[in-house]
Amino acid sequence: MTEPEGTFCLVLHSHLPWLPRHGTWPVGEEWLYQAWAHSYLPFADLLSRFADEGKRDMLTLGVTPVLAAQLDDPYSLRAFHEWLGHWLLRARHAATLWQGDDLLSDLAAAEHRAAENALADFESRWRHGFSPILRSVMDSGVIELLGGPLTHPFQPLLAEPVRSFALREGLADTRLRTGTTPEGIWAPECGYAPGMESGYQRAGVRRFLVDGPALRGDTSAAHPVGSSDVVCFGRDLEVTYRVWSPKAGYPGHSAYRDFHTWAHEVGLKPSRVTGKHIEPADKAPYDPALAADTLRLHVKDFVDTVVTRMRELRARDGRSPLVVAAYDTELFGHWWHEGPAWLEGILRALPEAGVRVTTLRGAVEAGHVAEPVDLPASSWGSGKDWRVWDGEQVADMVSANSALQQRLLALDIPRGHRDGTLDQTVTEALLALSSDWAFMVTKDSAADYARRRAADHTARFDELAALVRSGDPAAATTAERFRALANPFGRLDARGLGSGS
Structure with missing residues (x-):
């Protein structure tokens, strides 16, 4: 052969x-x-x-x-x-x-x-x-x-x-x-x-x-x-x-x-x-x-x-x-x-x-592995760098996403029982952070839709986070309303955020 x-x-x-x-x-x-x-x-x-x-x-x-x-x-x-x-x-x-x-x-x-x-x-x-x-x-x-x-x-x-x-x-x-x-x-x-x-x-x-x-x-x-x-x-x-x-x-x-x-x-x-x-x-x-x-x-x-x-x-x-x-x-x-x-x-x-x-x-x-390399910052987008996702056209989105992550990490997530409201709160943040929204804006492909989606998920996160912080009993019903719109990950457990496990 x-x-x-x-x-x-x-x-x-x-x-x-x-x-x-x-x-x-x-x-x-x-x-x-x-x-x-x-x-x-x-x-x-x-x-x-x-x-x-x-x-x-x-x-x-x-x-x-x-x-x-x-x-x-x-x-x-x-x-x-x-x-x-x-x-x-x-x-x-x-x-x-x-x-x-x-x-x-x-x-x-x-x-x-x-x-x-x-x-x-x-x-x-x-x-x-x-x-x-x-x-x-x-x-x-x-x-x-x-x-x-x-x-x-x-x-x-x-x-x-x-x-x-x-x-x-x-x-x-x-x-x-x-x-x-x-x-x-x-x-x-x-x-x-x-x-x-x-x-x-x-x-x-x-x-x-x-x-x-x-x-x-x-x-x-x-x-x-x-x-x-x-x-x-x-x-x-x-x-x-x-x-x-x-x-x-x-x-x-x-x-x-x-x-x-x-x-x-x-x-x-x-x-x-x-x-x-x-x-x-x-x-x-x-x-x-x-x-x-x-x-x-x-x-x-x-x-x-x-x-x-x-x-x-x-x-x-x-x-x-x-x-x-x-x-x-x-x-x-x-x-x-x-x-x-x-x-x-x-x-x-x-x-x-x-x-x-x-x-x-x-x-x-089959053995197609060569010597180790040190990789530079890169992507498969325009310029092969990060400009599609952190360029001037989306600078406001980058700033908003950075602030969103800070608020996400500041959530008080108890280690006790699982809380479906917190699960949905985290879900909304992750949906807002999808790379698609910045891509669509930079490439001017349904940019208005992309900006609206990122803003909507961020707003839902903030609404839920505020209700949770205040102990408002409306948090659970609000989470349920948002869950009816977007519930991709039934197993997502907010308690794992930052736990490293």
């Missing part, structure tokens, strides 16, 4: 902020249900099919606790079921409206089949939420699961007690849902500050992701960080950016379905990208056959890119190389309609090209 060209790890990061009961269209629950229908359903189906085929160690999957909570939440399950029904009705209406146009008529029929299949899949496999599905594919060995802190906060900007609590509770929440505590995490936004590896080691985390520039581009092996036993893996941007970069990538090809163009009378996307500067009204109709031909070319291009990169690294370093490509799960299906088919294509084609496909754990076991 010939030696593999090298080892390839696909890492996917699945995350949305808490959205149920916090707005609908265009930002809010609609965001959740679109990603659920077009990314999470087909991706879970792919993993289940891999499991049925007996495949093992196919990829590393990060699922944030706050996303898992939404995909298990009874309200979300009921509302998403209704959303799928409306999708089916929209497709039926499109079939009537688009009669006489061959491409659009075929698209309406395909959309109807997709909605029917999604509805049947949801009703048969998702009745009890995502966690049973996730546990099943984990038990089959198809994936390695990565965890993370509860609400996806940007960890470098957290006070150490808050950072430790969010991570401990996040890992514990994942264990509750899946039966396993992850050994690795996707650090939110790949955010890192020197010394964070010590906290990871105390929490039992053995590996995490950084972006390639944090390793000065030397991503061909994992590295222990500082004097710890925790290893970091870096994204290989030369390979990763073939798919998605700040400026280019496969999803922008003219043949693929256009994400931004809607036929508002039916709520469907009828166009292909056509061209970057083409107005929506002038875009060509989506042609699935043309997209499928393009997809095959992009699968081959990616495989060729990986093999070429591995040969370059082997020639440079004289050892078997590692290539890590990492993306948001929501890119595949939600943002890029053809993405799930592309994922399946490359995961089947890479082994045929002589590439060993495995997980981050598998890469460590």
Whole structure:
């Protein structure tokens, strides 16, 4: 048997902020249900099919606790079921409206089949939420699961007690849902500050992701960080950016379905990208056959890119190389309609090209660990520093979050019986500290919604904290009212804040 060209790890990061009961269209629950229908359903189906085929160690999957909570939440399950029904009705209406146009008529029929299949899949496999599905594919060995802190906060900007609590509770929440505590995490936004590896080691985390520039581009092996036993893996941007970069990538090809163009009378996307500067009204109709031909070319291009990169690294370093490509799960299906088919294509084609496909754990076991490194402060955001989350555009939010943490740590939390009001008080603070809000403001993506969400959760925290301090009996009923809006983590126990255990 010939030696593999090298080892390839696909890492996917699945995350949305808490959205149920916090707005609908265009930002809010609609965001959740679109990603659920077009990314999470087909991706879970792919993993289940891999499991049925007996495949093992196919990829590393990060699922944030706050996303898992939404995909298990009874309200979300009921509302998403209704959303799928409306999708089916929209497709039926499109079939009537688009009669006489061959491409659009075929698209309406395909959309109807997709909605029917999604509805049947949801009703048969998702009745009890995502966690049973996730546990099943984990038990089959198809994936390695990565965890993370509860609400996806940007960890470098957290006070150490808050950072430790969010991570401990996040890992514990994942264990509750899946039966396993992850050994690795996707650090939110790949955010890192020197010394964070010590906290990871105390929490039992053995590996995490950084972006390639944090390793000065030397991503061909994992590295222990500082004097710890925790290893970091870096994204290989030369390979990763073939798919998605700040400026280019496969999803922008003219043949693929256009994400931004809607036929508002039916709520469907009828166009292909056509061209970057083409107005929506002038875009060509989506042609699935043309997209499928393009997809095959992009699968081959990616495989060729990986093999070429591995040969370059082997020639440079004289050892078997590692290539890590990492993306948001929501890119595949939600943002890029053809993405799930592309994922399946490359995961089947890479082994045929002589590439060993495995997980981050598998890469460590195969010996892809080099010398220790000292990492700089970094992220995977613009500039590869922290500017997205602590830049001038969000300076007021950074200041507000810092003050919020001080008030959070000043809470008088008795060590006696558990107090549900305090649990909700802490929950509201953690929801306010989600990294998504600053990202959305900096990127001017539903910035008003993001600012309102951060402010609302902060205000709820302050209202509860004041009622608790005063001993007001209204604290319990107020907490119950807020819990009806956001109760992601039933096991969160405020007594653990600052306890270090």
